[in-house]
Amino acid sequence: MADIINSTISESSETPLHPYYPLGVVIVNYAAKTLSTQEILAIGNMHLDVFTTLWFVLCGFIHLGLEGYFALHARDIASRSAVLAQLWKEYSLSDSRYLTADTFVVCMETVTAVFWGPLSFAIAWCIATEHPLRHPLQSIVSLGQLYGDVLYYGTCTIDFIEFGREYSRPELAYFWGYYVFLNAFWIVIPLCLVVSSARETSRAFAIVKGSLKAEKTK
Template sequence: MVLQTSEPPTLFTATSAYSLAAVAFIGFVAKTAAGALLPKSTRWQDKFAFIWLAFDAMIHFCFEGSFLYLSTFGRSVNTSDGPFAELWKEYTRADFRWGVSDPTVVSLEILTVLGAGPLCCYILYQLVRGDPARHYWIVVLSTAELYGGWMTFCPEWLTGSPNLDTSNALYLYVYLIFMNVIWVFIPVWLMYDSYNHIAVSLRLARGAAAVSKKD
């Protein structure tokens, strides 16, 4: 089932331009922060992780935080006004649930804004300090974000996607796929990188313990 819109989709609107500009600015701030706070000798994987986590935190707090505010204190996106309300109204063209304060979506966003956002900041602090314990928390964060994405879309798929409009490339490939798939591939890569660090450290510790027993 596909929801029909009363107006033909516009490929690029003023809201789209402002939203993309805001995302680009957030990415610039994240990259600038990485260059200012991380040592020059930091390996590229950790620099990338810092930029992503800083970007991730700001998206959670600014964009998703505004959705959570509008959906709790403002009742819903569709009944609210302002720049953030317009941003989310644009997204609701592809996924109707974000405009009506769907309980499942709001519940997931509570965990995202109040849980994942602060955890991103904590991992950033660990990255700056060079604390290897960050790898555990990266796995926790990435698992939570993958689960959040699954629970956002799996109920729709199982019920025939009644709230999703995939009738054109803009909605399907930009709003639904591109704006969500990066929160799948990057967390998976982060988990893989952190798993390698944890596994190597544990094997080295086991080897050192075996050597000390022989001595």
């Protein structure tokens, strides 16, 4: 009887109740996970698609509505008092070029409104319907957003370094809050989406090439 008890104790001490290190560490009220790694990743990807869909819907409204308004009224927005004009006047505290009809800003915002706005809604639809055009369009729009934002930061930086021009008020909230923080979303998120689409496209081509090779060897 004592041998059986000792054997049971030995087995329980050698076999941890959970897979976490150090082996035997006490985890109070531990309940083992019921989902496999693949299932957890699949759920994560589903949530990521929801986030991406919402991102492009948001982009569509901002590009078409807010930036579209600026593109239409860039020449006289300083004299307007509509709500959207007031929003641009507030943002212009961080970049006065929006009130002086700067050529670069007008061109960039017009391209963004005309092309990236409608295509953002199209991408959201493609994600929801699992359309095969999702990743080609996502790559185009995300790269366009990224390129436009890099140029936006770049032109301001060069103007400051070369000519000493400052378009933002000195308060931290305007430069770091409006100019840096708000625009950084269109650097970080599009970059992640470009990488994601490149991986998915590469994997799709690899699968097609693999199937073609398999057919040739039959």
